Amino acid sequence: MKFWQTLYAIDRRVLYLILIILVSWQILQPITVPNVVLPMSQAMFDKVESLKDGDVILIESDWTTSTQGESEGQFKALIRQLVRKRVKFILTAIDPLAPGIARLRVDQVLKEEAPDPPYVEGTDWAVAGYFPNAENYVLAMVTNVKDTLDGKGLAGRPIMKGIKDLSDMKAVINVTASASINVWYERIRGKAPIGLMCTAVMAGENIPYFASGQLFGMVIGAKGAFDYEDLLAQKYPDEKYVNYQSGRRYMSPLFFALLLLIVSVIVGNVAMVVLRKKEGAAQ
């Protein structure tokens, strides 16, 4: 009885300690985790791959350091693909902290990729910065993208050449850790295809939009980042490219952390059933 009671009510700090040991072990000595690319990640990759040199897309980057583990890998993999395809991109955000963080990651990728000719800010990419109030921001982008971006310092920049309407952009990709994508579903009016890179916790809510065709592609959490890195490695196998980063890096610690969770749930439930049976028999 005492054995099952102990299992039923394990001190959470013991579980945290086991988690820390497992994760630390797998960070220092990771195992190779096999990967099967999800169809939604493949769809996102294929769509971006179909873009042509000089096309312009809009990236709304709404993630900050609080979800860096998942969003950073997705974001950097996307930027790598865009740079290799020489697709131009404009960054916006509805989180005041996000533009600075996105800029740092773009600069890191540009340094690692070293595109030739170089990616010039204002010509090949631009940061339009922070927009408050997601509803009004998306509405402004949909109804008058030129004035909206011009008002944020992009007036006269070469990247704005030919951009008069949102439909002049080949895609809108939302890299987000919040519900900001909902506003795009509601207000896009079919002007541009939408792609989503989100945290795993948002997957269940947003997969139906991929199934219905409202999203052209979807990259989910660290697993999605790993998918994207795998696809980059298949498409660009040259050793000069950095393809794998945090997506693959976090897979083996995540595998063991999830294993611990599954075992804990099973042990807790078995202990509960056994205790209930014993209590019933005692009465």
Place this chain on the structure above:
Amino acid sequence: MMQYLAQMQPKNVFGSEWWKGDQGYDRYSWMIVHPALAIAIAAFLTIGLYSLLYKENKLYRFVEHIFVGLAAGYSIYAIWAEVLYPLWWNPMVGQAGVNGMPMELGHWAWAALLPVGVLAFFVFSTKNAWLSRIPIGIIIGLWSGQQFGAFYSRALPQIADTARPIIPNTWSLADRNAPAGVLSAPQALNNLILVATFIVVLSYFLYSFEQKNKIIQNSARTGRWLLMVGFGVIFGTTMMTRFVLFIDRAYFILIEWLKLGPPN
């Protein structure tokens, strides 16, 4: 006063000019403290936040307050520098013609927005709190007016997507590259599961009358079970997100700070 305000002109921290620095140097190469010390401080703050896992303590509170203060301060600055200054202040006061740029006349009608916005601060007054409802009412009115279109764009494609064919026209296995109009048996089964799930889950929410009919009762019960499966999925993906956040911080401490292994 105007000259003073012009001197106080904020620099756009999201623009390339700030990051390149006034003298053209790379701002990444310039840090207040040595990079190693900066990483050590970040590691200390990370450990401070995770100390909550053991128990509530003063170190956690201290680090939490630093984070909240930094985020709030930065947000206020960003709202002024990124929104109010370029989109409200500049159009209102206009701009003198400098560096070959044409002069822009000010549109002082924008000033009318200030008192409306300031009314929101009456929320702190017990006597005149009702004034704060005016700007809130304007925002709600603008938002409500958009909701018909928003619902149409978001929900109708979802409803339309539940009308799916459930009878296969080929018995081959599902092929991602199959031509349009070909419905394989596994895909038809997927569609059937989706349509059936949609109907039984919807039947669970029929609260307008007592569910006496056996068919409705069984359907609602099945719907409830399927909802539980959905909640299980949400729980699982939530845990995935939380674990990855922890793994990211653990990687930072072990590899980037303590350098216990090579970056991978």
